[in-house]
Amino acid sequence: MAGINKVILVGHLGKDPEVRHLESGASVANFTLATNDYYKDKSGTRVERTEWHNITAWRGLAEVAEKYLKKGHQIYVEGKIRTRQYQDKDNQTRYITEIVADEITMLGGRPHGDGQQNQAVPAEAQTFRQEPEIDQLPF
Template identity: 30%
Template sequence: MAQINNQVTLIGNAVRTPELKVLGNGTKLAHLTVATNTVFKDKAGVRQERTAFHDVAFFGRSAERVCALVTKGRLVALDAALSYRSLKAIDANGVEFNAKQVQLAGQAFQVLGPRPQGAPTPVEADAGEVEGFEEFDEQVEVAA
């Protein structure tokens, strides 16, 4: 029987530079928002473009790497696991209802293309002391 994976792949631009946060239990967390575009023709045959924004959470070493390598506007490819969270919400009329929130947990990412012109260099030229620094275009996997 073939293995079935819960995996979403997105390619888009980072909406903002992610920031590293440390949770109360010491877990490192980074949220990366990626914008993707869908181009289509409407009923009149006019070309339309729709942008969707996807919030992806990275944890641990992957969170550190995302913060070190991804800046606003960078084109990134990422794999994430999809899950849902149930929550109570209130509509505009004050009526409470049950809602589902989509959650994406980042599993791997890759920065695509050259660094934008004028973007800061992630590591200074004299950073020979830094261990574990690798090229931008590598695949980063989340440790299980």
């Protein structure tokens, strides 16, 4: 049986997406997503813990992110965990773990930060899915 690599997150954008357009014509968007959970400490005080996730969206999803997503918006993301390595400016090997989005759904409600409703997103354009690449299709 093959393994399963699936992540589902609901959270708020920590910043506007940063979108790059590659020479190949592909677009890639990067942004952070905050998820919160709560627990009670030994004294019974409610404590909030925020986890930050690096999200990467490619091609059509990157274009959607660029057009519709803003800091504070609440979204639902489905995707896969990926860890990649790179060389930093001091030639040290660094690793980054990110979520590569397959689907993004913009959720209603008030975004954190700017206090404005998510009015720029048409109702029929709430959920977006990444189309699989030809080499990702099962044959």
